[in-house]
Amino acid sequence: MMKQSTLSQTELRRIARQLALPGFGLAEQEKLAGAHVLVIGAGGLGCPAMQSLAAVGIGHISVIDDDVVDLSNIHRQILFGAQDEGRPKVEVTEERLRQLQPDITVTPLQFRMTTANAVELFEGVDLVIDGSDTFATKYLSADAAEITGTPLVWGTVLRYRGDVALWWSGPGAPGEGVGLRDLFPEQPDADSVPDCATAGVLGVTTSVVAGLMTTEVVKHLAGIGESLPGEMLSYDALGASLRSFRVGADPGRQRVTELRDDYGAAVCQLPALTPELPAAVELLSSGQAVGLDVREDHEKLVADLPGKLPGLHLPTSVASAATVRGVLEDAAQLSDTVVVYCAAGRRSDDFLATWSGVAEEFGLSLRSLPGGVNGMPKAVLRG
Known part of the structure; x- marks a missing residue:
């Protein structure tokens, strides 16, 4: 029983x-x-x-x-x-x-x-x-x-x-x-x-x-x-x-007795909107700049900038001297300013560091979108 x-x-x-x-x-x-x-x-x-x-x-x-x-x-x-x-x-x-x-x-x-x-x-x-x-x-x-x-x-x-x-x-x-x-x-x-x-x-x-x-x-x-x-x-x-x-205990390690003041931001955490972000978006929405998305294809399925904003797409994984020149040549037909964006801003910053000189050959000025797509309010995004 x-x-x-x-x-x-x-x-x-x-x-x-x-x-x-x-x-x-x-x-x-x-x-x-x-x-x-x-x-x-x-x-x-x-x-x-x-x-x-x-x-x-x-x-x-x-x-x-x-x-x-x-x-x-x-x-x-x-x-x-x-x-x-x-x-x-x-x-x-x-x-x-x-x-x-x-x-x-x-x-x-x-x-x-x-x-x-x-x-x-x-x-x-x-x-x-x-x-x-x-x-x-x-x-x-x-x-x-x-x-x-x-x-x-x-x-x-x-x-x-x-x-x-x-x-x-x-x-x-x-x-x-x-x-x-x-x-x-x-x-x-x-x-x-x-x-x-x-x-x-x-x-x-x-x-x-x-x-x-x-x-x-x-x-x-x-x-x-x-x-x-x-x-x-x-x-x-x-x-x-x-x-x-x-894994054994490290006898030389001091045990944690209080939290640190700061553990840093998560790499995928949504960043706070910066003063530069609205300015960059305004350039796109007003037609004064063309967007260049350097994310991968699957990322565009999740979320993207609104459809009214003009844009080109070149995934970072296929970026080369030839492909970059091709997309920058297309961009030059649309504007003299290119706002490069990715998920959080890291890849777009890298793009600027690597290809700004090539962009100048086409008379283009490159700008990185601070915070990327993740920095945009969800209500604004398309996806």
Whole structure:
């Protein structure tokens, strides 16, 4: 006879097949039901992770994300559908998780995690899942976790591969504990990896990595299997391989006891509008300049400048002396000023640095669009 449980009959029936697992019984299930997990980001990792967390029986999930559903993201953000476009991600997430587990408590947090609120957010939970995609957020999360002694399940995905680890250091961690800074002591520059507009990601890879992350969460919270801080898993989708290695605590590293003042901007974070941006757009919209988009073809599908603004297109990947001369010759037939733009301004700046001399041969003046397409208000964009 099954002992009396705090779980409802509906929940017991829903997770009944888990109770048949060797080494996993009602006590383990109740640990999951009593746990509070904070998920940072309802994105490619956060969505499948939360789907699995709710399905497995985690009782309380808080999710922090200040963005809305975008059609170009739902190939990997699998909690959302096309009909949800434009709705706050955390609002849709709450609906979907309640459908998976009627008894769940979901706390939607529609704002950005910052140095002002990170420690407070971490103090009230049993474990944090970092589903973010920027160094700025990952190091802020890692430091907040070490300050509060909160276990942190960490994951990254780029193109066809991903990494997963459980970090646990600071107050209450076993022994010395192991944190992210034991592996990567200093935060890399945001420009040291491809930006999210150009790198690409296979949607199913994020689901695999999120599944590995959720497994670490279940093992840690339920107390089953081996849950080892510092155990790194690396997954390669194309090679169908999974490797693991251990990260040890650095005995010479000072543990983090307070957050830094600034963790920098995310490479894909929308920049604040600069005074130069309206001027550059005005040149385009008034016909005093022609636009030159140096993004790749797939990026134009996501968002672009309004159709009323004249423009030419030369993807950076095919830019050469011949192709650049060809497009600048076409531009010279339209205007004597060219506003070059990309996703965030980096590639357009590089274009100016490389090709301004060639542009002068055609009597052209080149300008880079500060902030690129990402710097434009969403309501203005076409896509």
